[in-house]
Structures are given as structure tokens and as C-alpha cells.
Amino acid sequence: MTGIASASNSTLAASFAVHYHRYLDPDGKPLASLPDIARDYERLRRLYRIMMTVRAFDQRAVNLQRTGQLGTYASCLGQEAIGAALGDAMAQEDVLLPTYRETPALLMRGVAMHEILLYWGGDEKGMDFADNRGDFPICIPIASQVPHAAGVAWSFKQRNEARVAACVLGDGGTSKGDFYEALNLAGAWQLPLLLLIVNNQWAISVPRSAQSGGQTLAQKAIAAGVGCEQVDGNDIVALHHRLALALDRCRKGGGPYLIEALTYRLSDHTTADDASRYRGKEELEQHFTQEPIARLRRYLEAAGEWNQNLEESAQNDCAAAVEAEVERYLETPHPPPGAMFDHLYATLPDSLRWQLREARAKGHGCG
């Protein structure tokens, strides 16, 4: 992007560059000298199993919706590497602020599959994470969680805590004022905030090209004085390495950082969407060749760190783990009508007690 032709009396006020990071090509072949994580095969196998579990869970969730046993669900097919890498790179005491397509990160952070199903199945109890008391719940209104992340990050900074707020949003989210306002504030206040843009190329039916005239979404950070880069969002080696560096930088007082992870939404937007209305089969098929799980498998196999026996055994373990959680979800009783009053306020105001009594007695609207 160039400006109007410069006059001779002008000087360069600022100039910027955005770098793109990728270590493994779609066939899992190294493109450059690899970071240490690439030889941490135990960790990579664990991440591989998690991505495999997420994919099995995702497919099962869609099936549950199709058979009337789950509400609308947002699949993360094709994006598994991003949340898996983020969840693994984050420290336990960090705080995650997720959107609705972050199943891998949620699982990595200790959220149970049955809790995620409960949420999409229609029970707030699903966001009362039993084994994760600090992360934010799934955020549905686009990018409205980014200001919260800035507030969380400011709290860490004010208390001199070496913690990071990690906020995930989509490509569409970068068009929102909340994103810009929070990014701008994070730059001005130098907050320990990591913004991870999952650029899956689609905001429901609107493609990335219609979302912004910028060459990258990452460069939006530059205007706010925030460091940024692009990473191949289907290359878990690149993701893990770059996210770990970014988190470390935030944690050590280096200010906020933004990573745009380039991936592709292989699924419909949600189970209520039909993506064939707005995108071609060929495009979809082409992107299936880039997907992250097969890429990591090829890399591990080439390194002699994975084989068909391990694959079959892992597949069986994943299926069993998912089924056990689905059972737990299906067996969970529905909340009683009075539950909608239980956490409305810390203490229910006297003026609402009659409505609670009505809900309990009648089980439908008041009056």
C-alpha cells in the first residue's frame, strides 16, 4: 500500500513489515531449521492425540445436533492446531478468553467435553468449568471479549503478576470496534495481552477479502503500537513456537502481541449453516489438503515417531473418551425452572422472589 507520491520535502515518518512464519509444509516436510519443539516428540504426540480427540468430539457433536440431542454447535474442523498449540503454550495461571470455536483450547485448559456439550445443549452449567475456575466463558457476541481481556491483563499488570490474558477472536472480529478499542488501549497501556486471530477466511458467508482492505489482519496491531506477525495456523510446530515466544514476551513486560493464524474453516459456520450456498467445492477440497492433523502425522511418521499401530490405538482411545463424555452429557438432568434465578444476583432481590416462586410452581412464564 503506497501513499500519494512523496514530495521532495517529505521524510519517512514510519515504516512497517509483517512476517509470516511456517516450519512444516502441507506434507509435513521441514521448510527451515526447526525450533526445539519440533524434536519434542512426546509433546507433539500428545498434541496430535488432542487434535485427534477434538476432531472426534467435533464430529460427534455435529451428529448429536443432527439427531436432535444438541443445540446449534460451531465446529472447529480444520482449526484444531491453533487451540491445541495455544492451550499447551499457555501457563496454568494465565487466563483464556475464547470465542465459540475454541474447543481445542478449552479442552487443553481443563474444560471437560461434557461441559462443552452442556453449554451447546442449553445449560449454563456448561460454563461453570469444574476444573478451570479462572478462564472466561465462551463469548458469542463477536469480539466483545477483547475488552475483557484488556481488563484482565491490566489487573495482572497492576498486581505485578507474571500472567498473560490470551484472547482468541476470528477474522470477522477484527472488523469490530471492540477489537480496535481494546487493541488500542492495550498498546497505550502496554498490557500483558496476547491477541490470537484465527483467520479461517470466513465470517459465516463473508470472505476475508470482504472483511478488510488490509493485506493482513495482523497489521491492524501496528496502528496501535502492538507487535504482530502471521503464522501458518495449520502448522502446529510454527504455532507452538511462535505462541510460546509471544506469551513469554507478554509475561516479561514486553507489552501486548498479536498473532494472526492463517487457517481455513473446513466446516459450516455452525450446524445451522450451509456453506455450499456461498463457497465452491474445489476451494474446500483444496484446503482439505492443508489441514493440520494429517500434516503433523506425516511429520511424525517421517521422523519415525508415529506409525499405524499407534494411530489405531490412539483412535480407539479417543473414541472411547468422547463416548464416555457424551454419555455423561446425555445423563445430565435438565436444570429446574428456578435455576434461572440462582445466579442472577449474588442474593436474589426481594422484589424478584415472587417470580422465583412462580417459576418453581408453574415452570413457565410469570403472571
Add this chain to the structure above:
Amino acid sequence: MAVAEITLVEAVNQALAHEMAANPEVVVFGEDVATNGGVFRATEGFLKRFGPQRVLDTPLAEAVIAGIAVGMAAQGLRPVAEIQFMGFVYPAIDQILNHASRLRNRTRGRLSCPMVLRTPFGAGIHAPEHHSESTEALFAHIPGLRVVVPSSPQRAYGLLLAAIRDPDPVVFLEPTRIYRLVKQEVPDRGEALPLDVCYVLRQGRDITLVSWGAMLHETLEAADRLFQKGISAEVIDVATLKPLDMLTIRESVARTGRCVIVHEAARACGVGAEIAADLAEHSLLHLLAPVRRVTGYDTVMPLPRNERAYLPNADRIVRAATETLEFT
């Protein structure tokens, strides 16, 4: 020792300062609140006294002001955010409605949002466009929220302390017209006043006048004039618009049989409509006359040359009360 008399905005300052001194988790922020001490001086002297770690000038962006408060509150802080005028609060409503008011519910109490969003509101100070509206009903419709409006320096001090200490989000609306109108003795003893209840400012037998915020001054003036005519008016300060303490109002109307509700905000779907509807549902057999409302018009808030014509005054309240009393 005599306590100095202070204005409502000074009482706001005093309550904030008291709670900041008493509780290190309290932080204040907004546009121009630090170096400048707030455009109305509500946070005058705070930056020097409490330091930049607790008193912050934010970038000029209302959605993020409300949004960071949600993040801070979920982290256990007690954020008090200022929106400079109510006319600029609307970008923040998404954060209040979709997040602050429901964070506790949607996490089943795992996270909560003990934040206060303060903003000056209301007409009568000859301010520019967008500086005079009263849109409290927008907030009063939101479940999980508290909406509090002080009507005097003493009430501002006690209610603001209660709002900051409340475990849930509070929108605290400060009537600009009476920021400096009257002075009262307000002892700085850290004594909060209860939320969620109406305050009976004056007891009476013949008619119940219900109002809140700045409009209570016209309502009390009307009560004085009615008294001259031998009419005993009970005056109720609603104070907390959400949740609404209808028991106090119903109990009063059960005695007087007549009710006039006075608010500065536009009439349609105002908080007065909620009060009138509740009385129709619960107090019909006590009513000796229809419930009346004296309100702003359903117009766009006029610029200052016409704001007196928009605002209810004591004449209109006396007339409505008289007609209510004469109803047969």
C-alpha cells in the same frame, strides 16, 4: 465537631475517596478522570492521592471503558468506571447488557462482575446536544443489573458506597442539574445506604408522589405548594430503579389511594410506566383515582433554549396532583 456542608458531586468524590482508601481493590478510570479530576471534578485530587495504578485516564472509547471493567471485576478488583455523559454511554451498553449483567449467571457464579459504571445524566444545565438525556429506562430493563439514582448529597454518598460494595454490577446515574444545587452535611463515616429500597422523603395522607434524581426537587416543591392548600402529599424517592421496590410504593398508595409519578425521561416505556402497571396489577382496589404520570415529552431532548419547556416543573406536578385529588 461540625461537618462541612458539601454538594452532591463533592459527596460522590467523598464516597469514592473513602472507598479507595478503605479498599485497595477499588480502581477508578474513564476519560479525563486522572490528571483533570473529571470534567465535573468527581475524582479531583485522586491521581495525586492514590496514584496512577488506581486512577487512570483511558483512551477515548466508551465500549472499552465498560469492557475492561468487566475483565477487572472478574479478576476480583472493584472497578468504578466513569462515562463522561450519559449521551456517550450507548457504545458501552453492549458490554453492560451482554456481559456485565450476566457474567455471574452464565458461569453459574464461577465469575462475577462487581463493577460500577457512573455517569452524569439529565437536563437543566444548558449543555450542548447529547448532554441532557435521561435514558435510565434502557438500563432498568436489563436483568441482573442494578440502576441507582441519588437525589441529594447524603443519598449520593451512601448509595455510591453501597454500589461499590455490591457484589453485582451497578449503573450509577448522577443528576447533573443538582450536582451543585444544594449542600448537605455528609459525615465521611463510610456508612452505606441500602440499595433496592425506596426512601420515603416526606410522609403524607392524601396522595403519593413518586420520583427520583433531580426531579425530586420539583416534586418536593410541589408537595410544599400542595401543603399550603391543605393537602398532605407523601413523597417517595425510588433511588434504586432496578430492582424496583414496589412494596414501599404499594404500601403508600394503599394509604393515600392516589399516585402521581414524576420523571424527567420521555414518557413511553419509562420507569413510570412500570410503576403504574404494577399499581394497576396490585393496588387497583386501593386506588381512588387513575395513576398519573408527569414526565418529559416523547420528543427528542431539545437544545437548551427549549429545555425548560421539556422538563416537568412544580406547576405541572401540582396540576396533576390536584386533578388526581379532584377525580370522582
